[in-house]
Amino acid sequence: MNVRVDAKSAQDAGPAVLSRVADLAALMKLRLNLLVLAAVATGYVLGATTGVSLPQLGWVLAGVLLAGGGSSALNMAMEAERDRLMDRTRHRPVAAGRISKDEAVLFGALLSFAGVGVVALGGGWLAATLCATTIALYVAVYTPLKTRSTLNTWVGAIPGALPPLIGWAAATGGLSMPALTLFGIIFFWQFPHFFAIASIYKDDYKRGGFKMLPVVDTHGLRTAHQTLICAMALIPVSLLPAVTRIAGPTYFTGAFALAMIYLVFSVRASITKATPAWRDLLRTSLIVLPGFFVLMMVDRLPL
Incomplete structure (x- = not known):
């Protein structure tokens, strides 16, 4: 038993x-x-x-x-x-x-x-x-x-x-200047990414009492401005690893393309302010940042 x-x-x-x-x-x-x-x-x-x-x-x-x-x-x-x-x-x-x-x-x-x-x-x-x-x-x-x-x-x-x-x-x-360029890339990448999340779930954030910008920004103008400013800033900042010689021409070309794609989706979301557009921006952000990392690795490692 x-x-x-x-x-x-x-x-x-x-x-x-x-x-x-x-x-x-x-x-x-x-x-x-x-x-x-x-x-x-x-x-x-x-x-x-x-x-x-x-x-x-x-x-x-x-x-x-x-x-x-x-x-x-x-x-x-x-x-x-x-x-x-x-x-x-x-x-x-x-x-x-x-x-x-x-x-x-x-x-x-x-x-x-x-x-x-x-x-x-x-x-x-x-x-x-x-x-x-x-x-x-x-x-x-x-x-x-x-x-x-x-x-x-x-x-x-x-x-x-x-x-x-x-x-x-x-x-x-x-630490050195090239390292700070990596900091800058992730810093500016985060704003379209997190504003997209907060815009998609702004009703949830409001219930939770979180003061995310899309929650208090009734007409979405400040959210749109900050999203666009940071997406535009990411373009030159993302190219700095090539300028500081920790990455090469392959990275430069690929990073420029990724940053421009990120800007296009940021513009679309900022103009339409529609949830599907913010979702597309969120998905794009999850491709862009790893894309930067992969390009840097390809340029650095002896593949």
């Missing part, structure tokens, strides 16, 4: 464990952090002029994955009540009550500290400092600002653009 009960308990525990693991993975926003890892890897490869050390790159990527997952968990803990009010976020682990806020905070803090430590071991103190700065700005500045000011996107774009600098610092031990 006891054997049967124990066997049934073990059988029932299997799905529960898998569900718990899935919720912890959801806290880390793994899919979102893949783009962060791509940015770190690009910065590392471009900075490693004397050759790529795969073990070092592996350590740095592992650390950034932990740190990024930790900051995402802390973000979900801080926004749990507001997430419950939004259709697109109410099923997140903390908002849905599957993981408590205290558990998410502990999990996020442990991952964040561990991540910075791993980056320090693999990439040095400067890379670790940049990693810690990214976490601090994202969690302690950007997250609370989302409910207070439409400037949150501009502030959030700073930690969002730091990942390639982490990779560059790990490869070189320092």
